[in-house]
Amino acid sequence: RWIYYTSGTTGGAKGARHTDGSVIAAARGAIGRHRKVPSDVSAIAWPFPHVGGVSMLASVLIAGGRLVLYDHFDPETTPMRMAAHGTTVLGSATPFFKAYVAAQRRYGERPLFPALRVCVAGGAAVPGSVSREVAEVLGVPGIVDAWGLTEFPVAASQTPEDPDIGTNVGLPTPGVRVRVVDGELRLKGPQCFLGYVDASLDAEGFDEDGWFRTGDLGTVDTGGRIRITGRLKDVIIRNAENISARDVEEALLSHPAIADAAVIGVPDPRTGERVCAVVVARPGGREPTLDGLAEHCRAAGLARFKAPERLVVLDQLPRNPMGKVLKNELRSALAEP
Template identity: 45%
Template sequence: MTQHTAKPLPPHPHGDAFPDVAEVWDLVCRRADATPDAPLVVDQDRRRITFGQYRAAAERVAAGLAARGVRAGDVVSWQLPSRIDAMLLTAALSRLGAVQNPLVPMLREPDVEFICRQAGTRLLIVPGEFRGYGHGAMADAISGRLDGLDVLRTDAGLPEGDPAGLPPVRGPEVRWLFYTSGTTSEPKGARHLDSGLLAAARTFCAALEPRPEDVVAALAPMAHVGGVLHILAALLSGTSLVVSDTFDPAETARLLSEEKVTLGGSGVPFIRAFLQVQRAAGPDARFFPHAKCWLVGGASRTPSFHAQVRDELGGVGLVSGYGLTECPFLSWGRLDDDDHAHATADGRPGPGTEVRVIRSDGGAAGPGEPGELRVKARQLMVGYVDSALDADAFDEAGYFRTGDLAVLDEQGRVTITGRIKDVIIRNMENISAREVEDALDGCPGLADAAVVAMPDEATGERVCAVAVAETAGRVPALADVCEHLLSCGLNKRKLPEQLEFVEELPRNAMGKVMKNVLRERFTAH
């Protein structure tokens, strides 16, 4: 069968003012020279900095870090909340040519120690405490077990110095180590180049075409690869960001409303919360009159949810992107896509990205035919920190195996349909967990739900739905849930045989449900 490939997004001039830039610090300087007084970011405390102030402050922090002994090539791990300081640190480490390893704040001692040990971290930068957790005490404990690991607490702010004595910018080719969340195994570290991350940010810019007058809600953790890419996209396009170190639905909605956000987000859990805030305020109080769209990525959604967002929060509704730590912004939708694409698809690949879909029999899938999505791209990692993982990660043609099931349509749009490992095999028949989850959306009495495979002596595996009740203390019966699913057209063979309830679904930093946690909990139960 002839290989069906996606037509990538063309570059867009408004989204990338510096197409020749290949290094992050060069981009910081070019943007500061071009629009020094334009706003870059506002945080939850209404602190603001411009692009020019960003470069100047980052250089002072770079000098302070250099005075502590940080040199080009040193691995610096940092675990900071989504504040302006985290943005300054990112630029400062780029100025020094250090290898930076951002760690999302939700990671705890075992994962942080594993990562620092494997990455060869020289300096670990943390707050003393954040949201009731002692990051400083954790870092001190880890440094006591790892020779050569220094700890810097940011309680009094980042160190600063005179940038006049900074050496020229230099450093290794690989300057970024991003680790997967480790929800199914030990964390895996993806090695990235500056040019690769810039290629990912250019995918966002090519699709969304952000302009200097746009305001982007950058609510993903700053230490997540998506958080860093929001910074780079702002530097490329001249748009401004709104960040917050914590999420409070009412307060965060007020912040985004005050700042006249145009590209809202970031992710399904945030947007569901904004819907509730909007509904509580009533239709006459429009929180987001300037919204062009609402950005989601890495989470399933339904056409009904898209319609709610479009009609109640505004803009074209949902616009989805898709990526992984290894290839972070593989595809993005566009504002001018049709309504069906907004509701169901995950966009087209970015410039310099090649994708293919491979059936389970190894053949190339045609349009609309499902299979594993595989990719070659400028933004693709250059390999894992543990190089032993590379052999299984790439196929014989050099394409990265994403592990995600997808289809490509005739226009080359990618639609993610689930994970290869997120299939329930009952009586030797495959059941897509995502298909059942989509049918559960809108089920009376359920506010949220996930579907996992549970071991079963008779059938091998059974379908287990884990849900959050819409009203505490009032949970629907399994029979009622199954009746709803049948009314939605779900095949009887795919109905859940087990229904469990939790106060909230466990999610990682990007809002993805950690199904291994649910599986372990209810297998033991």
């Protein structure tokens, strides 16, 4: 009944077949973890045809509330339009949260979103530095992280009351089971898709026991909370050492001269791959240098071999409408013979 396509940020887009039941299961997970109530006003900054859009629609049809939809997100004007509706729920990825913070700073000391009770992230991981900035500027505890995929939406989520907001993606939603195999998180549960439109992809998507292979690397602590540590396709292998692109990105984003950052592996004839930092400089600041960023990463606690060995400065990172960095485009543009 429902076909949604993956973002294709690290590989080709794949069509995932969903049912009413899988969509409703995802919606119920969001209702419970995000404490949705009939008085909520949810401003939707992502494309409604995304699987997150139908999950939000179903959650409002079940729990009540109001959706405010936009066919285009302008970081200068859309936050003000959202505020005019008395928004209580904001989402959902780093570029949007940065726009909300910038709008509040332009607005002055009075709260731009006085009714705001929760900020929810889904899709791309939000750096801890952004969550802390949202907490400081918008007056909420931080960004409530939810984890899911096109094939398995709202698999886990924090709640607004969690004491460690922004450090993990919370507990599995009701009915969801999680296991870790060789560092990869695998899932079973009611919101799992039926299979891909191209059925030949199913064998790679599920293991021999029927668990969905998420491609996400992570851990599950003794309390059942899930922490995402990276993507299998985002691991950079340098001299047989595995490097998490996400760890390097977190370190780069804590540098005062960096406004945005993505890390990819580029071919190297000696080491196999090397770490390439693709950054956007903060306006009015000093131009970042490779030596300076490498030293900053080491000071932040990264091992020397994880520090960037190549630096590319762009005006902006290529992102899809959900805010995910299009790393395939970066790899293609920056690949060396």
